C-alpha cells in the first residue's frame with residue numbers, strides 16, 4: 267500500500283476567495299480536509315472554466331510537497347527500433363520492416379550513443395522502441411548490458427509494458443520471468459508509455475493490437491512486486507471524453523494503492539501530425555494545464571507530476587510548474603517519437619537551458635536521478 271503523500275493542505279484564503287466555480291470550492295474543501303477527490307471532483311476540475319482557480323489549488327498541493335523545487339535529469343532518450351506491426355492510430359513513429367526509413371540499432375550502436383553523448387554527468391538512458399516482430403529476447407538483455415557497460419551507475423529506464431508483453435510473448439516467457447531477466451541485465455525502472463487511455467471503446471478503435479488498460483496496469487503491478495519502479499502516462503486530447511480522462515486517473519491511483527511503485531505521472535497531449543488522426547486539432551493549452559492540475563489533485567499517492575517539455579513546448583512547460591507539475595523530464599538529446607508527430611520543440615536541451623527555464627518560471631532547479639533522488643552537481647560531473 268502506497269501511503270498518500272498529501273494530507274490536509276492549507277490553501278491561501280486569498281486563493282479561496284478568488285474561486286469562481288462552486289464545484290472547485292467543493293474540491294478545495296476536500297483538499298483542506300485531507301479527503302480524496304472522487305470521479306465527480308476529478309471531472310469538475312477537468313471541466314472548470316476557472317483555470318486560475320484550479321491552478322491555485324494544484325500549486326498549493328505542489329508547494330506543500332516540494333516548495334519551489336523543480337526536478338530534471340541529465341538523460342538521453344534512445345529509440346532502438348522504429349519497426350512495429352501494431353499500427354496504433356495515434357502513432358507517427360512506427361515503420362513496417364523493410365520500409366526505407368526503418369531502423370534497428372545493434373546493442374553496440376546503442377552503446378555508442380551513450381559513449382558519444384554530449385550531456386555532462388549523464389545519469390539515465392530512457393529506452394523505448396516499437397514491437398519488432400523478429401528481435402529475440404536476447405537482443406533486449408544484450409542491449410541493457412551494452413548500455414550499462416558504458417557507465418555502471420547509469421539508470422536504465424527501459425521498455426514500456428507493451429514492449430515487455432511483446433518480448434514475453436515472443437520468447438514464451440511469463441511477464442514476471444521476462445522482468446526478472448531484464449532486471450538482472452541492468453533494468454532500473456520502466457517508463458510509463460503505452461497506457462494511452464483506459465477505455466475499451468478507444469482501445470478497440472485506436473490501438474487494438476496492443477495490450478489494453480487492464481493488462482498495462484497488471485504488468486506495472488508485477489514490476490512493482492519485483493522492486494522495479496515505473497512511471498504512468500495518459501495520452502489525451504484525441505477522442506476521449508472527460509469522464510474517460512477522470513477514470514484513467516482514478517484507475518492509476520487505485521493501482522498505486524495496491525502496489526505503490528509509480529514514481530511519476532506524465533500527461534501526454536496528443537500530437538496529430540503524420541498520424542491517421544491528423545484531422546484532429548490536439549488539445550489546447552488550457553486543456554493541457556487543466557489535465558496536469560487535475561492529475562496533481564487526484565493522484566495524491568503518486569509523488570511526481572511531470573511537465574514533459576517535448577510535447578508541451580517550453581513556454582507551456584514553464585506555466586505548468588505553477589499548475590502542479592514539479593518535474594521537467596530531462597535533457598533527452600534526441601527525441602524522435604513526438605517529433606515524428608509534429609512536436610516543434612528542440613530535440614534536446616542542455617542542463618543550463620533546463621535550469622534557466624525553471625528559474626525564469628520562479629522555481630529552484632534541482633537535478634535528480636532515475637529514482638528521483640536529488641543529485642549534487644559535483645556527483646553529476648563525476
Ligand code: SF4
Pocket residue numbers: 350351352353354357358359360395396397428476
Ligand atoms: S505506439 Fe508503439 S506499439 Fe503503437 S504503433 Fe507506435 S511504436 Fe508500435
